[in-house]
Amino acid sequence: MASPGFGKRSAPDQAPRGRDDFAHLPTREAYIAAHIDRLPDGAAVDIKTLAKELPAYGQQAVSSALKALNDAGHLRRIRRVVGEGRTQWVSRWFFSRTARDNAWWDAFLARTEGPPAAPAASAPLTEEPPQQPPRPQPQSTCSQAYIALATLGCSDPRLTLSAAECAALEALAAEWFARGITPLAFARILTHDLPDVVQCPGAFTRKRLIDRVPPLLPPAAQAEPVPPARPSQPRWMMECTVCGIPGPPEALPDGLCRACRGVEPPPDRPDPADVRTRVTRLRAIARGGGSPGT
The missing domain is CATH 1.10.10 (Arc Repressor Mutant, subunit A)
Structure with a gap:
């Protein structure tokens, strides 16, 4: 397979x-x-x-x-x-x-x-192993502040916090989100310009949560501008069956590229500057009565 x-x-x-x-x-x-x-x-x-x-x-x-x-x-x-x-x-x-x-x-x-579909099963259903019902996932009861603290270590390992430290700092972090900060900005501010070694991540994070708490903003200013959407890339393209070169369907009729279909590429057009130079030489030779080889 x-x-x-x-x-x-x-x-x-x-x-x-x-x-x-x-x-x-x-x-x-x-x-x-x-x-x-x-x-x-x-x-x-x-x-x-x-x-x-x-x-x-x-x-x-x-x-x-x-x-x-x-x-x-x-x-x-x-x-x-x-x-x-x-x-x-x-x-x-x-x-x-x-x-x-x-x-x-x-x-x-x-x-x-x-979206890509799962491969279709080709064997009879009786031969398929019995499908186990999905086990229900426990619902998360963690607050946004707790999750933001718990994932700080993903942004910078120097601020990896324990469960007890996340619980102790949860109220301070919640104040940040009450003031309109986003999880991305929260992690960026707390992990910016860290010392080479953080001896006590919990105490260090507590100090930063207090010292760098963002100001209160009026409601209209709390919404962050939405970045422009990135142009979506094509989700699929044809490939030549013989050599695998990709391209749009119209460039690969019958699923084959030009080379594998045996179609010669169009000849290169001469450079206009070379044409003008050649014409000038021929005119000069004609006026002088010479030949192209002289």
Whole structure:
């Protein structure tokens, strides 16, 4: 199986499995397609893994077969972020036993931009281990002030407080929050410019809570300005099935990049300055009766 989030994903609305599902494909492609079709969701279907699982075919043969499955409409590869607010990307291979055209794949992939779903189970439900009901989590009764004190050590280990110290300082910290301070500002002020060694974090924090208590503000001034929202990054993009280069769907028709489709890149346009220099030389040669080689 691939790592969580990676691997094969079955496309929806496929025809029931039958003997002639891949009869329209050449022998090698039909064999590899049938192998992928039998794999459970979440299984690794990259070129190296398939070449290890199918001794009759090497990596080059598997790569060519996957390209053919793209052309036939059975396979697409995408790159997608793991979850909300995270930057890790994973590769997923969507497989359809039923051949689909580009329009179907584009519409289907456009619907995958929501939060990632858990891999669909491919084994019968009777074989699944019994699901244990989630254990109820105890509700936290700690105040905002207590939590802010308890997490000071996360901002700077020198101010790691014990439970007794957090309880003793809770009232002083609560006064800060009553004056409109935020948890982020609370931690920033208390951990700013600390000495190299704090011998007694509890006593040190008590002194700072008293000495640096923020002033009372009128209600209208207590609300902090909301920072502008960061532009959301795309949650998924297509990948070339053969080489893995990412790009938008319109840049990868049939799931393949230009190079893997065998399309030559457009020739580079000459530099205008070089063109002008060349024209000037030719004119000078023409006026002098010489030749370009002189």
